[in-house]
Amino acid sequence: MTIPKVLGRTSSINVRKVLWTLDELHVAYEREDWGHGFSSTSDPKFLKLNPNALVPVLIDQHGPIWESNAICRYVGAGTPLFPEDRRQRALVDQWMDWQATELNTAWRYAFAGLVRKTPGFTDPEQIQASITAWNTVMGLLSARLVDTGCYVAGDQFTLADIVLGLSVHRWLFSPIERETWPAVSAYYERLKLRPAFQRWSLPEVP
Incomplete structure (x- = not known):
């Protein structure tokens, strides 16, 4: 079997999702730096792999796969990270999906303005609105963790915890005022015990 290759810079949270998943499963892989500060994703060679010009891309013997959550599902299929049980898999x-839509939408403006310093994301009112929305959705995650008492989908660690664990890390280390959610803090402490999380919960950079 061909060793999979991951294209993408480790400063990307979406790349780190994939790398954490691979490390959690002890899957050997190669990685190449692509994206901001490295090889351009506008290169025709890259666009043939992902026409969206975004990282990450995973390439194995079957060809390329893009979209970070899809890659995580692909890698995690047939393992406890992505349960066979229909109900558990749906959770x-x-x-x-909630992480990719509701949560990402909430933090996008504030993170772009305060951390990435992206031009056009400097409106104080919109930054504050984004921070408020970010704290609100983290409150929804907190309520879920209170219900389960452990991980997002229940008692077992799954792919949902990989994508949300890095999101929690981003929330905790971004320069914003945060609500106090004890269940989220306890969850983060549980994740910190995992060696693969320790490796990929890097300081947030643009």
């Missing part, structure tokens, strides 16, 4: 999917 994992539910929270992975």
